[in-house]
Amino acid sequence: xxxxxxxxxxxxxxxxxxxxxxxxxxxxxxxxxxxxxxxxxxxxxxxxxxxxxxxxxxxxxxxxxxxxxxxxxxxxxxxxxxxxxxxxxxxxxxxxxxxxxxxxxxxxxxxxxxxxxxxxxxxxxxxxxxxxxxxxxxxxxxxxxxxxxxxxxxxxxxxxxxxxxxxxxxxxxxxxxxxxxxxxxxxxxxxxxxxxxxxxxxxxxxxxxxxxxxxxxxxxxxxxxxxxxxxxxxxxxxxxxxxxxxxxxxxxxxxxxxxxxxxxxxxxxxxxxxxxxxxxxxxxxxxxxxxxxxxxxxxxxxxxxxxxxxxxxxxxxxxxxxxxxxxxxxxxxxxxxxxxxxxxxxxxxxxxxxxxxxxxxxxxxxxxxxxxxxxxxxxxxxxxxxxxxxxxxxxxxxxxxxxxxxxxxxxx
Numbered sequence: 001x002x003x004x005x006x007x008x009x010x011x012x013x014x015x016x017x018x019x020x021x022x023x024x025x026x027x028x029x030x031x032x033x034x035x036x037x038x039x040x041x042x043x044x045x046x047x048x049x050x051x052x053x054x055x056x057x058x059x060x061x062x063x064x065x066x067x068x069x070x071x072x073x074x075x076x077x078x079x080x081x082x083x084x085x086x087x088x089x090x091x092x093x094x095x096x097x098x099x100x101x102x103x104x105x106x107x108x109x110x111x112x113x114x115x116x117x118x119x120x121x122x123x124x125x126x127x128x129x130x131x132x133x134x135x136x137x138x139x140x141x142x143x144x145x146x147x148x149x150x151x152x153x154x155x156x157x158x159x160x161x162x163x164x165x166x167x168x169x170x171x172x173x174x175x176x177x178x179x180x181x182x183x184x185x186x187x188x189x190x191x192x193x194x195x196x197x198x199x200x201x202x203x204x205x206x207x208x209x210x211x212x213x214x215x216x217x218x219x220x221x222x223x224x225x226x227x228x229x230x231x232x233x234x235x236x237x238x239x240x241x242x243x244x245x246x247x248x249x250x251x252x253x254x255x256x257x258x259x260x261x262x263x264x265x266x267x268x269x270x271x272x273x274x275x276x277x278x279x280x281x282x283x284x285x286x287x288x289x290x291x292x293x294x295x296x297x298x299x300x301x302x303x304x305x306x307x308x309x310x311x312x313x314x315x316x317x318x319x320x321x322x323x324x325x326x327x328x329x330x331x332x333x334x335x336x337x338x339x340x341x342x343x344x345x346x347x348x349x350x351x352x353x354x355x356x357x358x359x360x361x362x363x364x365x366x367x368x369x370x371x372x373x374x375x376x377x378x379x380x381x382x383x384x385x386x387x388x389x390x391x392x393x394x395x396x397x398x399x400x401x402x403x404x405x406x407x408x409x410x411x412x
Contacts, residue, residue, distance in 0.1 A: 001394060002036045004091045004125075005055070006105035006113070008062065008083060012051040013044040015284065017229065018311040019106055019132050022191045026104075028054040029194070029387035035394075038100065040087045040109075045070075060087045073146045076136075080108055081153055088112015095125040102394045104128045105161075108153055114160025126397035129161035130189075133308025133329070134171075137178040139233060155180050162397055165189050167309035168330030187393060190330070191309040192386040193318050195378055201287045202319075206295035213289060216280055220257035222298035222360060225321070227290065227312045230264030235303035235326060237266070241349035242356055243277050251357045252278075258301070259293060261285045294319040299359060299366060304328050305346045317377035322369035324355055334381070340373035 009017065011024040027037040037055035042062035062070075063079045091113045094100040103113050103125050110129035117123040136147040136154060158164045158179035166172040166188045176183050203209040211218035228234045239258065246252040256278050260270055263284040270281035285293070294300070300316035300323050307329030314334065316323060323341030325331045337343040342359055344351045359366055 001101050001391075001398075002038065002099060003030065003394065004040060004094060004100040004103045005037050006040045006087050006091060006103065006109040008042055008080065008106070008109060010039055010041050010053060013041060013053060013057065015045065016287065018191065018309065021311055022132075022309075023106065024053065025192065025194055025197075025383050026387065026390065028197075029383045030391065031055060032384070033387055033391055035391055038094070040090055042083065058090060060090060073143060077146060077149055080150070081111065084108045084111040084153075084157075085115075086112065088114070088116055092116045092120070092123055095123050100125055101398060102126050102128070104130070104390075104394075105157075106130050107132055108150065108157055110161050111153055111157040114157055118160055124401055126162045126394070126401060127160065128163050128165065128393065128397070129158055130165040130167070131158065131175065131179065132167065133306075134174065134178055135233075135306070135308075138306040161185070162400075163187050163393065167191055168333040170332050171308070171330055189390060189393065190333070190381055190386060191311050191314070192381040192383040193311070193314045193377060194383045195318060198291060198315065198318050202291040202295055203288055206292040209289070209292040210296050213292075214259070214280060214282065217257055217259055217296070219255060220259075220278070221255045222253065222363070223296060224256065224258040224299050224301050225261070225293055225297035225316075226258065226301045227261045227293075227316075228302070228304070230260070230262050230266035230270065232266065233305045235305060235346065236260065236270065238303055238347060238349045238352055239301055240270070240273055240277065240279070242353035243279075245349065245353035246357060247277065249353075249357070251360075253360065256360075259297070261290060261293060291315075291319070294321060297321055298363065299324060300341075301356075302326070302331070303344065303346065303352055304331075307331055310334065314377050314381050317370075317373040317381075320370040320374040322359065322366040323373060324352070324359055334376075335373075336376070340369050340376055 007023045009020045011020040014020050030037055031054045039057045040060050043059040062083045068075050091103055114127055136150045158181045164181050164186050166175045166186050169188050172186055175186050259280045261282045270279055273279050294316055300321040302313055303326040309330040323335045325335045326346035327343050328346045335341045335343055342355045344355045
């Protein structure tokens, strides 16, 4: 079986966000099962030395506009649809030539091939769409207005797919509601972690690694860690507000530090808060540094207003870190409140401060939560088992096609 993976980014060709890592790990573990993949993505940006994508890579022109950074709202609105169209045409050519059996696309990348298949009965390769975090459907205010075209196109792409993936059981109803697809065409397939890869990328002496790179973190007790793109909806401002509340109560330990790994619009604001609060805004970090931070942290704090599957949460769990997370998206499928961490309401700094104070008051209990979280991550979210489920989905779709159960798009 040969599968076309279509994504606007993938590790190690592009900076490693959750979706980029998920595509890489899917390809890696499908390859271990004898399933070939070919990745259709934008040209490599700043690939990670010594790491190769585990399959053939076909670069697709993405386009550029002066001063427009990849991933921002205008980029996704103006350039992403054109990339999806070009990628879809390249995939369709491979399907016609008999070089691709199944198409698995991330987000809007499903649109190009889906539209062509609707008009051409020769394009018989089934189409799977994974919408990942559904950010364009969950955001508010001006950003929601700016992403209105992307919402409309993503709903069209979902309509054209044979299956649409919910990355967590808790997100299944949202996928049905937000994308307007029947529940029968939605399948739950979590993103996951690769325990062997995590071990390989964690330094032998994480504490020494962190101390050498960030001396200010060497004596931090406790060390809080957050990872992600520094956007408002990721809840970083809520954590800042919670830390201020703790300090005003005298409940923030004198040696505490909050390390934040990631880049984005809030980086400057976090760095400006450093003289007032124990914030160490690290910017984007490489894989080795990220896993060293996970290994050294006393608590992983991840409180977005909305969320998809959250790979960083699984990585923190795999390192045995206790979690303080918001009740958002797939986080409720991962964090068992009172057993592997604490769940708090999203966008509620006061509740977050109360939870932080409670967790920090009992470090032994927090360590026990971390140990149970690691067991849960390795049992339920390890990629070898998840890849078997993905392959089974592909074979189910191919069997439907062979049996004459073809895809029929619904009326618009």
